[in-house]
Amino acid sequence: MNQEEVFFKKQWFILSHQGKIEQFYDINLKKVIGSGTYGSVVKATLKGTKNQRAVKVIPKSKVKNPDRFKKEIDILRQLDHPNIIKLYETFEDQRNVYLVMEYNNFISIRLCEGGELFDRIMDKGCFSEYEAYEIFLQIMQALNYCHSNSICHRDLKPENFLFLTKADDSPIKVIDFGLSTLFEDPVTSKQTGQKLTMKTKAGTPYYISPEVLKGSYDELCDIWSAGVILYILLSGVPPFYGDSDPEILDAVQKGEYTTDIPELKAVSESAKDLIRHMITQPSMRYKASQVLKHKWMIESNKPTKCYKFILLSLELKLNFAQLKNFNGSNKLKKVALTFIASQLNEQEITDLGKLFKQLDKNGDGVLTIDELREGLTGVTDSQQKDLANIIRSIDTDGNGTINYTEFLAATMEKSLYMKEEKLYQAFKMLDLDGSGKIDKQELQTVLGKSEKVIDEKYWDDMIREADKNGDGEIDYSEFIEMMDKFSLIS
Numbered sequence: 001m002n003q004e005e006v007f008f009k010k011q012w013f014i015l016s017h018q019g020k021i022e023q024f025y026d027i028n029l030k031k032v033i034g035s036g037t038y039g040s041v042v043k044a045t046l047k048g049t050k051n052q053r054a055v056k057v058i059p060k061s062k063v064k065n066p067d068r069f070k071k072e073i074d075i076l077r078q079l080d081h082p083n084i085i086k087l088y089e090t091f092e093d094q095r096n097v098y099l100v101m102e103y104n105n106f107i108s109i110r111l112c113e114g115g116e117l118f119d120r121i122m123d124k125g126c127f128s129e130y131e132a133y134e135i136f137l138q139i140m141q142a143l144n145y146c147h148s149n150s151i152c153h154r155d156l157k158p159e160n161f162l163f164l165t166k167a168d169d170s171p172i173k174v175i176d177f178g179l180s181t182l183f184e185d186p187v188t189s190k191q192t193g194q195k196l197t198m199k200t201k202a203g204t205p206y207y208i209s210p211e212v213l214k215g216s217y218d219e220l221c222d223i224w225s226a227g228v229i230l231y232i233l234l235s236g237v238p239p240f241y242g243d244s245d246p247e248i249l250d251a252v253q254k255g256e257y258t259t260d261i262p263e264l265k266a267v268s269e270s271a272k273d274l275i276r277h278m279i280t281q282p283s284m285r286y287k288a289s290q291v292l293k294h295k296w297m298i299e300s301n302k303p304t305k306c307y308k309f310i311l312l313s314l315e316l317k318l319n320f321a322q323l324k325n326f327n328g329s330n331k332l333k334k335v336a337l338t339f340i341a342s343q344l345n346e347q348e349i350t351d352l353g354k355l356f357k358q359l360d361k362n363g364d365g366v367l368t369i370d371e372l373r374e375g376l377t378g379v380t381d382s383q384q385k386d387l388a389n390i391i392r393s394i395d396t397d398g399n400g401t402i403n404y405t406e407f408l409a410a411t412m413e414k415s416l417y418m419k420e421e422k423l424y425q426a427f428k429m430l431d432l433d434g435s436g437k438i439d440k441q442e443l444q445t446v447l448g449k450s451e452k453v454i455d456e457k458y459w460d461d462m463i464r465e466a467d468k469n470g471d472g473e474i475d476y477s478e479f480i481e482m483m484d485k486f487s488l489i490s
Helices: 066-078 117-124 129-148 186-192 210-214 221-235 245-254 269-278 288-293 307-315 320-327 331-343 350-359 369-375 381-394 404-411 420-430 440-447 456-464 476-484
Strands: 016-018 025-035 040-046 052-059 087-092 096-102 161-163 172-174
Touching (some): 066 096, 117 161, 117 221, 129 172, 129 221, 210 221, 221 288, 320 381, 320 404, 331 420, 331 476, 350 369, 420 440, 420 476
Antiparallel strands (some): 025 040, 040 052, 087 096
């Protein structure tokens, strides 16, 4: 491994703890604020901070297949997208497993500004074509990201999309990955090119696809469900209905529906065409990437956004100096910045989230070098020469693209990451024994999970870069000084 590079993955920071969650969080397990596929959701506050979290409490008695459940948590660890719920850490005691997640995106409509997409559909009846597009674009960007990473959600429905605020342009989040699964084994698929056929009958009556009911399907079942959601957004009624679940499922199995209804009379033929390419037999059904390229998703004749939003969009520019600042940071600072970025809540990074998706031209949830280069304006010829090295330094997991957390780590303002609360949490993440100092062994425990060969010099260099008094460890004051250094911008 190149000793000049730092290598780690964001999911390494999502720690699993054995023992009582109450040692780390102020939590009332009896005050339920929501529910999911397997358990209830309660509110918690990280001790010593004001950081609020939503904790999904899953009784072990409800986990019938522990290996599969572990795989589902591993899927959540890997997810890294502006429109997908964020997992912070997990706990396990004798009775329950606890998934600590973003707070704002789990709260019911009575306790939070935004609420479920389902609630908003109930309130509005149906959406204008442009309002539906704004919501559906976020749904499809998240779904395309999942499918690009071989993840099938298997339970897409309006209840599993939550708004951050009541604003029309509020970000939404996909939640409840309790039924999700990998539809491709990364090793096997590369060798054979074959996908795994899914057989579990999972989903919700109005949104489930016919092939799921037959027990043999692939990830395109999610496209059917998304098509049903689009139909409902535009019309206010489902394409398949009945007076009971068996009647609804019977209608789904027949697969007969029409876009020639009064509720869709004012809707464009382009939107109806997209629906017909989604709610159709698997051999004819679009993939997620094809949906994003459909005329209705990219056509320019949609209503212009309000003037305020236009001004905001103009302000969302990628800053070369910030990227260079990250590149000039030492290894440990890059680790700390990435951890802090992984812990940020949506309100702190709303604009960066919009900028990320603005740069992500193909909607696959990651940024390529070309997409980043295109997003930079006013870059000189000499800066262009440095750009490839800078982007390579941001790609800390070495996969050749920039994921969401890597982007946030490289672009967030110093005023955000230098907050005492965030610095202390980053230090604690590395100070495993709570001694008040970070040593080489602790770094190896947190960051030494790579399959690449890493020699001792790599760890020695990481300590030495911040160890001012030469005692072979990094105390909190040295950590703060390191984080405050190498700042080309304020």
